[in-house]
Amino acid sequence: MSAALPSGITVFERGWLSSNNVLLTGADDEPAILVDTGYVTHGPQTLALVRHALAGRPLGRILNTHLHSDHCGGNALLQRELGAPVVIPPGEADAARAWDESRLSYRPTGQRCERFRVDQILHPGDLVRVGERTWQVLAAPGHDPHSVVLFAPDERILISADALWEHGFGVVFPEIENRPAFAEVRATLDLIATLKPVLVIPGHGAPFTDADAALERAYRRLDGYEAAPDRHGWYAGKVLAKFHLLEVQQQRLPELLDWLAHTPYFRRIHERYFADADYGAWSQRVVDELERAGAVEVRDGVVFNR
Structure with a gap:
């Protein structure tokens, strides 16, 4: 309390x-x-x-x-x-x-x-x-x-x-x-x-x-x-993407995915936990999971912070 x-x-x-x-x-x-x-x-x-x-x-x-x-x-x-x-x-x-x-x-x-x-x-x-x-x-x-x-x-x-x-x-x-x-x-x-x-x-x-x-x-x-270190990887990836959206508030989805592609820590998370997954598909899944959790809204190709 x-x-x-x-x-x-x-x-x-x-x-x-x-x-x-x-x-x-x-x-x-x-x-x-x-x-x-x-x-x-x-x-x-x-x-x-x-x-x-x-x-x-x-x-x-x-x-x-x-x-x-x-x-x-x-x-x-x-x-x-x-x-x-x-x-x-x-x-x-x-x-x-x-x-x-x-x-x-x-x-x-x-x-x-x-x-x-x-x-x-x-x-x-x-x-x-x-x-x-x-x-x-x-x-x-x-x-x-x-x-x-x-x-x-x-x-x-x-x-x-x-x-x-x-x-x-x-x-x-x-x-x-x-x-x-x-x-x-x-x-x-x-x-x-x-x-x-x-x-x-x-x-x-x-x-x-x-x-x-x-x-x-x-x-x-x-x-x-x-028990499952990849759970920490998912959490870290979503936190990094959410923090960026807290700062910019909204960004076109391709630009957000490009930002993630060029952010070294995001790449480290992928390499550390998800190296067998396609990087682009994994990045998209991070955004999708944020949307399912209600942390972002994707509308007309733009990702909005919520």
Whole structure:
């Protein structure tokens, strides 16, 4: 079930193109902290939401749970406009400083992110204090090998990013690259279970209180992926296509299929899980399955996001 938030925590629940943004505040004159900044095309909206919620207090830092485009796309704009330093987990620091869009996944996924400056590193084991609340930084590999989550132990509040949603977790990207990571997903879920959070603020979707039920669903999904890895492949393919349509909103079917044909990560999914299937037919089936699920509508040769 969804839950009311304690004082000092504001969640901007976004659509699935942008991750949720979590604003942590203390006293009126204390600099606030923003966790994750959404996708680049939503940058002006993110800036407006944050400015309004700050109500004149400074933004002291931007923390990223990981560097997928939907979590850090607003970094550069907020860095310029609000003067806040950007703090990221250590694993992709070199790639971010060099702005290697292949290592950062933006080029392979066909996604965008404006270049930002890396100011500090957020290490697992660090403590982040805002007001009277202290957050532990915990490693949470699986969905992304370098992801972290934040946990306030006194109140058992978890900012879970894409490690745990109310109804699942994010695509396990290392698996697409043939780097086993389902065990890391399980270890991260096990860690969350030991924390026994009473409030979970996920990277996507509304905050919720029934962590046990969410974990049960996540374990069940993970069991299914481990038993039949191609199920994860179908999920990953549909997520990548849907994310693109969330950004463009509509596209002629041949142009969408051409985009998929030239998107490296989509090709990796095919090679990893479906190499025996014709690439064009498999791409069309991904669109067909999205349509059957009600996630897109195909009308007069145009694919519309729904």
